[in-house]
Amino acid sequence: MLQVHVVASMPCYSPTNVDQQRGHGVFDRSIQGLQALNAVGYGQPGTGLQLDLVYNPNGIFLAPPQSKLEVSSSQGLSFIPLPAHL
Numbered sequence: 001m002l003q004v005h006v007v008a009s010m011p012c013y014s015p016t017n018v019d020q021q022r023g024h025g026v027f028d029r030s031i032q033g034l035q036a037l038n039a040v041g042y043g044q045p046g047t048g049l050q051l052d053l054v055y056n057p058n059g060i061f062l063a064p065p066q067s068k069l070e071v072s073s074s075q076g077l078s079f080i081p082l083p084a085h086l
Contacts (some may be wrong), residue, residue, distance in 0.1 A: 005050045006049075006051045006052070007052045009053075009054045010054070010055065011056050011057060012055075012058075015027040021058045037049075050066060
């Protein structure tokens, strides 16, 4: 079986911020896509199917440290059934 490493860009965990940056409804479609990938094993421990989210903030500044982003993103996306390590 072919295994593809998926890297997805997500500007924020907030629907409002994502839709302002990318367009109306993009957040919901992005989450649906992530859930579909998750349903077939991407981002699930032990599957070998790697799914990474890349944070790209809106504006002229550097992103905070990855450890801080992981915590805030996990908290912000807690209402969505995604793997805990995203």
